[in-house]
């Protein structure tokens with residue numbers, strides 16, 4: 003589904019990765035590993051179309067991403083470092099806003115999604131009154147609503163407690179079993195028993211995998 007060829011990126015004259023090539027297939031979960039500052043977020047931002055700071059080629063369903071950008075963005079769910087939640091809105095309003103932006107979000111499932119992330123009872127509370135972990139949970143609730151085939155998730159488990167992490171890991175596995183693909187970074191050791199492939203930027207920058 004997603005193919006990366008000979009990707010090169012540098013920051014402040016420091017090469018983060020070069021000649022980085024890999025494929026993310028349907029039904030696969032790929033974890034990008036690497037030490038702090040190795041370029042994981044940079045890579046995910048490039049693949050999400052948020053950064054053009056790269057050389058190399060990115061293909062979506064066999065087509066250069068630049069030529070199918072609209073379709074690619076529609077089929078992509080990106081979860082970044084920031085919770086991406088509007089503080090003045092409630093959890094329910096935030097999810098309705100997301101659903102209005104994406105045709106691949108199931109607005110009818112919002113209350114169930116809030117239940118799944120443990121936020122029933124908080125649906126009407128402005129997000130500025132919620133904790134950091136609860137705000138991350140509002141954003142993570144999008145995973146329960148999304149029918150986007152490609153999930154790119156940057157540190158999705160930050161500030162999430164153990165039970166929450168286990169539930170999200172199950173969700174990633176279900177997504178892969180339905181034929182979806184997941185590309186994620188996490189410093190947390192994944193407990194997923196399934197199709198997880200790892201790419202270590204420390205070891206593999208400059209090579210093909």
Ligand SMILES: Nc1ncnc2c1ncn2[C@@H]1O[C@H](COP(=O)(O)OP(=O)(O)OP(=O)(O)O)[C@@H](O)[C@H]1O
Pocket residue numbers: 013014018036037038039040041042043044045
């Ligand atoms: N806004 C920025 N301006 C300039 N350089 C930056 C910026 N953000 C990151 N960098 C540089 O790019 C490099 C890669 O950063 P990146 O955030 O991709 O690393 P990471 O592997 O995700 O790190 P972490 O595990 O700490 O989240 C870092 O060494 C940093 O010096």
